[in-house]
Amino acid sequence: xxxxxxxxxxxxxxxxxxxxxxxxxxxxxxxxxxxxxxxxxxxxxxxxxxxxxxxxxxxxxxxxxxxxxxxxxxxxxxxxxxxxxxxxxxxxxxxxxxxxxxxxxxxxxxxxxxxxxxxxxxxxxxxxxxxxxxxxxxxxxxxxxxxxxxxxxxxxxxxxxxxxxxxxxxxxxxxxxxxxxxxxxxx
Ligand SMILES: [Zn+2]
Numbered sequence: 001x002x003x004x005x006x007x008x009x010x011x012x013x014x015x016x017x018x019x020x021x022x023x024x025x026x027x028x029x030x031x032x033x034x035x036x037x038x039x040x041x042x043x044x045x046x047x048x049x050x051x052x053x054x055x056x057x058x059x060x061x062x063x064x065x066x067x068x069x070x071x072x073x074x075x076x077x078x079x080x081x082x083x084x085x086x087x088x089x090x091x092x093x094x095x096x097x098x099x100x101x102x103x104x105x106x107x108x109x110x111x112x113x114x115x116x117x118x119x120x121x122x123x124x125x126x127x128x129x130x131x132x133x134x135x136x137x138x139x140x141x142x143x144x145x146x147x148x149x150x151x152x153x154x155x156x157x158x159x160x161x162x163x164x165x166x167x168x169x170x171x172x173x174x175x176x177x178x179x180x181x182x183x184x185x186x187x
Pocket of ligand 1: 001002003006027031033034035
């Protein structure tokens, strides 16, 4: 039996004409070989369809993007609360320090403040060490002058520190404000 062109028609991507379909049907009625061939091809097609990459369900990408945006908003919200907490804690600490140091005298307060600052602790220790050595070798009158100069210098440092911290806090407040408006704007 001649199976051409029927076996090719079975696997062809091109749509058959109605005459070809009739011809193929007649051949398949008489030809078990082409019948099995058609069956096998149908199974292959089915397998290909099943193993094809599954398209994400409708709206999946939109839901994914919305979920990511919500996560980002939550993270920004947490950062904003952290910033607010830091600002509040810093403000309370600054108020307490101002009251304490204001009462105790700015010069002495400046020295205390500098000792409290971890970043400057090593420098202050080294400076105090140096000052101690200088004071030890200076005559009494000179030592008073050095002590006075040191207090003035520390006061200046304390003032600069206050101003610097104030600037940092102002920047934090500004950042917090713009963060809040961004979060509010994206909702
Ligand atoms: Zn055949």
